[in-house]
Amino acid sequence: MGIDQRRWRWWNAVVFIGMVGVTGSNSQEKQKQVVSRIAFGSCSNQSAPQPIWDAVVDFHPQVFIWLGDNIYGDFKRPFKIFGQERTVGPWKNVPRFVPSSEQEMKTRYEKAKSNPGYARLQQNAEVIGTWDDHDYGLNDAGKEFHGKITNQKLLLDFLDEPQDSPRRKQAGVYASYMYGPVGRDIKIVLLDTRYHRDPVGSDGTILGNSQWLWLEKELKGPPTALTIIGSSIQVISNLSATIRPLFAMESWARFPKERDRLFKLIADSKRAGVFFISGDVHFGEITRYDCALDYPLYDLTSSGVTQSVEEVVPHFLRSFVRFVAWLTPSTMRVKDQNCRYKSCIYGQTNFGTIEIDWDSHPVTLKFKVRDKDSIMVTGVDVSLTELQPSNSEVLDRAKTEHNNSKHCTLEVSLPWIVRHRLAILFFSALFVLLVVFVVLVYTCFRFCRLESCKRKHD
Numbered sequence: 001m002g003i004d005q006r007r008w009r010w011w012n013a014v015v016f017i018g019m020v021g022v023t024g025s026n027s028q029e030k031q032k033q034v035v036s037r038i039a040f041g042s043c044s045n046q047s048a049p050q051p052i053w054d055a056v057v058d059f060h061p062q063v064f065i066w067l068g069d070n071i072y073g074d075f076k077r078p079f080k081i082f083g084q085e086r087t088v089g090p091w092k093n094v095p096r097f098v099p100s101s102e103q104e105m106k107t108r109y110e111k112a113k114s115n116p117g118y119a120r121l122q123q124n125a126e127v128i129g130t131w132d133d134h135d136y137g138l139n140d141a142g143k144e145f146h147g148k149i150t151n152q153k154l155l156l157d158f159l160d161e162p163q164d165s166p167r168r169k170q171a172g173v174y175a176s177y178m179y180g181p182v183g184r185d186i187k188i189v190l191l192d193t194r195y196h197r198d199p200v201g202s203d204g205t206i207l208g209n210s211q212w213l214w215l216e217k218e219l220k221g222p223p224t225a226l227t228i229i230g231s232s233i234q235v236i237s238n239l240s241a242t243i244r245p246l247f248a249m250e251s252w253a254r255f256p257k258e259r260d261r262l263f264k265l266i267a268d269s270k271r272a273g274v275f276f277i278s279g280d281v282h283f284g285e286i287t288r289y290d291c292a293l294d295y296p297l298y299d300l301t302s303s304g305v306t307q308s309v310e311e312v313v314p315h316f317l318r319s320f321v322r323f324v325a326w327l328t329p330s331t332m333r334v335k336d337q338n339c340r341y342k343s344c345i346y347g348q349t350n351f352g353t354i355e356i357d358w359d360s361h362p363v364t365l366k367f368k369v370r371d372k373d374s375i376m377v378t379g380v381d382v383s384l385t386e387l388q389p390s391n392s393e394v395l396d397r398a399k400t401e402h403n404n405s406k407h408c409t410l411e412v413s414l415p416w417i418v419r420h421r422l423a424i425l426f427f428s429a430l431f432v433l434l435v436v437f438v439v440l441v442y443t444c445f446r447f448c449r450l451e452s453c454k455r456k457h458d
């Protein structure tokens with residue numbers, strides 16, 4: 001071996017170690033940096049145009065969080081309208097509804113990744129995430145879905161999870177992240193609401209034992225200034241309670257015992273500054289529940305990057321959709337004068353943002369849902385002092401006050417006529433239409449008989 005060659009090798013080693021050191025310290029430094037801008041989104045059809053990324057990139061998030069349906073990798077169940085018996089449910093092993101091959105799933109993920117706006121985002125922001133049903137692999141699926149092991153790998157590939165990450169070895173994609181220096185630290189906890197979930201209606205588990213144990217450790221661990229819990233499905237809103245039997249949505253509220261357990265765990269942990277972010281529903285809204293803890297629990301919902309309730313109806317029906325949104329009762333939704341629409345629901349493409357002003361006294365948080373031009377469509381400012389567990393005396397007073405506050409009443413305890421007004425209106429309209437139809441048919445019939453009688457007489 002010549003001396004030059006040896007030197008060359010030695011140089012290579014230095015450069016290599018240097019690079020490792022730089023990347024290592026880079027990511028460490030990144031995690032120590034104060035984080036004050038976070039964005040999140042969900043429900044993104046990889047085959048559809050995704051103009052919203054420009055707005056997301058222009059927001060300059062330091063962290064971007066995928067909250068599920070990051071791609072649509074499944075096949076829709078047909079005949080959903082006929083209910084569970086006719087629907088080939090996720091608990092039945094029907095190959096037709098799973099990606100036909102791993103290769104096909106991979107291609108879909110690649111497509112999603114090759115989006116230019118998203119690629120730009122990835123260069124500047126740390127991108128983390130979890131999944132929901134459509135990237136899990138099957139509409140509304142839970143623990144019974146047999147493709148979950150394959151698809152967990154695909155999701156983690158999509159998120160560029162390191163090959164040696166423990167997240168690749170566990171059952172489910174839940175994970176937690178820490179950002180910022182002490183005092184300005186943020187914990188982001190991402191839940192897996194799919195891998196271990198019992199069937200909807202069973203009032204069983206959403207998270208499963210192993211994830212519950214992990215979550216307990218995460219929440220009871222060292223305190224942080226803020227704790228953001230990301231759940232693909234909504235935690236606070238119980239939309240199903242007010243839109244049934246017309247529609248039903250997945251949510252934590254459909255698993256009341258599991259939801260109570262979650263609230264109790266947060267309360268027992270005495271953690272300050274906890275709030276939720278969620279996706280799934282194809283619209284954006286902010287909800288808050290004042291009777292779970294001794295401070296308000298917010299849930300910021302943003303959905304979707306491409307999929308939205310208004311975009312599935314013809315243009316002239318959009319006002320009608322907004323009217324229905326306004327008519328849908330909600331006890332938890334935060335209504336502010338600054339909302340784009342009266343309902344404070346936004347049914348076009350949107351993304352969510354969290355801005356933290358660490359320098360103000362007290363520290364303030366700006367929660368926003370933004371449209372594709374980055375303009376706020378609903379939002380609320382919260383002071384960090386509002387999100388502190390208080391002592392029991394304050395707690396009792398607050399709870400008595402809360403008892404009268406609207407963010408404390410469960411949707412199911414609304415007066416029957418209020419709770420079901422959407423369905424009442426729908427069925428009344430249907431009834432009127434039916435009556436009109438019957439009258440028309442009857443008149444026609446009478447008219448025709450008269451005519452035929454006349455002809456006979458002639």
Ligand SMILES: *[C@@H]1O[C@H](CO)[C@@H](O)[C@H](O)[C@H]1NC(C)=O
Nearest residue numbers: 045046047048049072076307
């Ligand atoms: C996604 O977009 C493509 C192209 O616009 C469309 O054909 C497909 O039906 C969409 N998928 C969903 C789940 O909306």
Ligand SMILES: *[C@@H]1O[C@H](CO)[C@@H](O)[C@H](O)[C@H]1NC(C)=O
Nearest residue numbers: 238240241253254256410412
């Ligand atoms: C949410 O609504 C559903 C359907 O009406 C109901 O079964 C469930 O108990 C409600 N959950 C809560 C927490 O109120």
Ligand SMILES: *[C@@H]1O[C@H](CO)[C@@H](O)[C@H](O)[C@H]1NC(C)=O
Nearest residue numbers: 291396398399400401403404
């Ligand atoms: C709220 O009011 C109900 C009855 O009106 C009462 O039973 C309950 O204890 C009150 N809750 C709190 C926390 O004060």
